[in-house]
Amino acid sequence: MGPRPRGFLAAGELVQMIDARSNKYTIALVAGGTFHSHRGQILHDDIIGRPEGIVITSDRLVEYQVFRPQLDDYVLSMPRGAAVVYPKDAARIVGLADLGAGSRVLEAGVGSGALTCSLLRTVGGQGAVVSIEKRQDFAEVAQENVCRWFRGYPNSWTVQVADLADWNVSHWIAEHGEFDSVILDMLAPWECFHVAETALRPGGALVVYVATTTQLSRTVEILRLRDIWSEPRAEESLLRTWHLDGLSVRPDHKMNGHTGFLISTRKMAADQTAMKRKRRPAPGAYGEDYQAPAIDTPLTATAQGDGGP
Numbered sequence: 001m002g003p004r005p006r007g008f009l010a011a012g013e014l015v016q017m018i019d020a021r022s023n024k025y026t027i028a029l030v031a032g033g034t035f036h037s038h039r040g041q042i043l044h045d046d047i048i049g050r051p052e053g054i055v056i057t058s059d060r061l062v063e064y065q066v067f068r069p070q071l072d073d074y075v076l077s078m079p080r081g082a083a084v085v086y087p088k089d090a091a092r093i094v095g096l097a098d099l100g101a102g103s104r105v106l107e108a109g110v111g112s113g114a115l116t117c118s119l120l121r122t123v124g125g126q127g128a129v130v131s132i133e134k135r136q137d138f139a140e141v142a143q144e145n146v147c148r149w150f151r152g153y154p155n156s157w158t159v160q161v162a163d164l165a166d167w168n169v170s171h172w173i174a175e176h177g178e179f180d181s182v183i184l185d186m187l188a189p190w191e192c193f194h195v196a197e198t199a200l201r202p203g204g205a206l207v208v209y210v211a212t213t214t215q216l217s218r219t220v221e222i223l224r225l226r227d228i229w230s231e232p233r234a235e236e237s238l239l240r241t242w243h244l245d246g247l248s249v250r251p252d253h254k255m256n257g258h259t260g261f262l263i264s265t266r267k268m269a270a271d272q273t274a275m276k277r278k279r280r281p282a283p284g285a286y287g288e289d290y291q292a293p294a295i296d297t298p299l300t301a302t303a304q305g306d307g308g309p
Contacts, residue, residue, distance in 0.1 A: 017064040075114035081141030084114035097181035108132040113142030
């Protein structure tokens with residue numbers, strides 16, 4: 001997995017054409033190819049061999065700016081097997097998992113590969129990303145999307161079609177060592193906590209992505225019951241862009257609101273027990289109607305995300 005391309009645009013590269021209305025069109029350059037739209041056509045050969053940032057005109061005199069696409073734009077426009085992890089969440093996952101060059105990370109499931117692209121770019125060629133996906137069709141879509149972005153199969157990436165709850169993590173650790181981070185994006189992440197506990201080094205980060213408050217509550221309560229995790233932290237990210245037009249400066253009417261919840265925690269050392277919270281719970285939080293979740297009780301859910309919620 002090499003660095004992002006620089007220099008002149010070449011055949012085989014992805015480019016993004018942006019018109020005056022901010023509409024974006026992502027295409028793969030092909031020698032002799034033509035981009036067609038209702039606003040005219042553009043020859044790929046008129047782009048190949050030129051630098052990023054040019055303005056090119058269709059045969060109907062419509063202008064487009066031409067750039068290499070950024071990852072944020074790519075993941076929102078790529079083919080999907082499952083809903084993608086949005087860029088705002090992917091950035092937080094990378095931060096919460098404390099990833100950097102050389103990190104080893106285990107993710108499940110891979111979904112459409114949106115988060116995988118961010119993980120691979122962060123850990124670099126010296127790191128390792130192991131993606132476990134339960135569904136063969138999702139794994140195939142993810143591989144196509146990831147390989148299209150990196151222009152080949154990244155050497156630091158391993159994909160396995162399996163149920164993480166049954167995956168032989170001990171065999172992997174014996175050959176490659178423990179993981180620095182585990183990221184779970186699935187309907188019932190608590191069913192795989194035993195795998196995360198085996199996979200992670202002491203101090204390693206577990207990040208869980210869920211879509212609903214029911215999943216959020218059950219995930220956190222079961223983490224607390226297991227006594228091997230630090231006090232879980234939950235958050236969601238809301239992204240709002242702004243309208244900028246002279247003196248008319250205001251928030252845009254649309255925003256990226258709730259997409260999912262992120263739960264983060266860290267693994268304790270083998271001979272240590274997580275400290276219990278000292279603060280009082282909110283009144284009624286554990287009243288007569290509260291039932292503590294059982295560790296091995298699954299949650300019925302129908303939502304499906306990027307390999308999970």
